[in-house]
Amino acid sequence: MTWIKEHRGRICHCLCMEIGRRIFIGGAVAGAAAFGAGLWWRGLSAPYVAAADRLRSPLPSLPETLDLVRFATLGANGHNTQPWRFSKVADGLAIAPDFSRRTPVVDPDDHHLYASLGCAAESLSIAARARGLSGEIGEAGAEGLIATLRPAQPEIGALFAAIPERQCTRSAYDGTRLTSEEVGVLAAEAKVHGVTAIWREGAAVEPILDLVIAGNTRQMENPAFVAELRKWIRFNGAQAARTGDGLYAAVSGNPTAPETIGRILFDAFFRIGPENDKYARHIRSSAGIFTLVAPSNDPAGWIAAGRAYQRMALRATAMGLRNAFVNQSVEEPAVRADLASLLDLDEMRPNLVFRVGRAPPMPRSLRRLPEAVMN
Template sequence: MIWIKGHRRRIGDLLCMEIGRRIFIGGAVAGAAAIGAGLWWRGFSAPYVAAADHLTAPLPSQPETLDLVRFATLGANGHNTQPWRFSKVADGLAIAHDFSRRTPVVDPDDHHLYASLGCAAESLCIAARARGLSGEVGEAGAEGLIVTLLPAPPEDGALFNAIPESQCTRSAYDGTRLTYEEVSLLEAEATVHGVAAIWREGAEVELILDLVIAGNTRQMDNPAFVAELKEGIRFNGAQAARTGDGLYAAASGNPTMPEPVGRILFDAFFRKESDNDKYADHIRSSAGIFTLVAPSNDPAGWIAAGRAYQRMALRATAMGLRNAFLNQAVEEPAMRAELVSLLDLNEMRPNLVFRVGRAPPMPRSLRRLPEAVMD
């Protein structure tokens, strides 16, 4: 009997090792293959499916304030922390920072936090204009910004229709190139907010890849970063639906599992070597990389970079393209300085880095209910 118990324990240990290896080394590849066979992830968690369907439900023809806030929160944001608060003002909605949701290790100067406000603001503006509201942003800065919601002629269009479909797709892409016209259309969306979108493809991508890998290595060698990252992971659909935030494991192509098991396997098998290999594969499978550069290195500029990214992400979605962030190249100061030199930016700060290409959709990370982010 003692031998049987020990034997079972050894088998269990081997199974955990194999599960961990598949999750944190081959998970992205396995997940992408499974996606190709259908939306397998929808069957994993009824709470997740219900939350995702509610989140992306069509915007009513005459939306209430909370409907507009729901569409605003579909904007991209750093580590899906959703660091924003919405409040009614005389002519519209104010969007302010929520410093309780900072990520101080990866974003010590709150750059990504303010860019996240810009992403939410842009989605709100586009949704408002589609429903006959002005959707204009006044002065933006350290305290946030205000979006006016006064009556105006409706402006429906491709960007609005793309809001519920847009996502950061963290998988390998199909490797096909973008045409000159496709790149130009994406670049034009950034210039709407005075932001430069610098495109690199082909052999030039390898130089940025080196910076991403170097930045990722530094982050993975930092225990505080790893702890911050782990705290933000949602290991299964029920957990993701309960919190409404964080990085849903399936969104990166990883199998879902009970939270206690996920935390154990994360500690045991999450390693920089396999993570770096994954990023290299993902980047080399992409059509190319955009770097966004705002006209000023302050909260107003960071918000503008977020607004520019959101427009580009929505345009890419409307064009059948996917994108995913590669911000390790700007999050680590040493890598950011090298990127400045590589792109000949002088004293300008590169704000956001992301890859673009073609791929099937992945599961999405969820958002908190509008009531939870309204003052």
């Protein structure tokens, strides 16, 4: 695998602004100033909605390469950096890492980067199969992950229909449980790629919540982590539409702001306590938490974890369920070790952690145009 290294309110009595994974709370003075500056919930602009619609328009029955790339890029990806490049190869499409889009603080070993490639590869595979193309994903090679696109019998199923609907839903859920059958159906999707999905619900979620909070606290105390996150936040719809990437505030149901003011507010009001309270609220409102464990702790395993997550998220979407990552528990090495020991994983690495439950949809995120990610 030589290519591997060549390669996350409202204004009320106070200003409570939640951006991506993080919340900022300020006093009445800041709230009034922000209100005076025109910061108020403005909803989603028409151009933003149009871009989100275009991105998710139906896959043509005879898709061009760029149509398939568009469906691939609808995969989940860390901080919405979209760390991928696509290129045509002899009998298919290659997906290679774009290391210019790494997030070295939150993801120093590129684990999430490879998992994100896995998410894109899985969407591509499912979309190709739905349109009568083989869509097999080979082992990672010099050109990246290759999806073969040879003629095949079309396989149209619920996962395909869910590709444009899936989203990471960062809100409080309705508190209802999943049946054991539902849990089993979701976990079976991970097994397709040899990945184990460990489910915890009820009181058994509390120790995981403690680790999410421990990880989140460490991250928020790290100025480099905060700076990296800030770089990927998109404070208003125009900025989000211009870049086509990053974590747009409204996706988490929050007010938008001119960029300069958004950055000032971020610096002034990003606080550990409210953030941790939010995660506790969100997790306790969920039906439970899945932890994914891949068979190997290397890029091949990390890609498998991403593919497994993407299938589970698509299946959940098809079942009317929502999900959102709470990866703080696997991003800080010491906390990750605690999670591994909590789940009796011995030497195995817990790759990805996400909550599942029921909730209305949130606004959708954007992607760069397929042309921008094609070689």
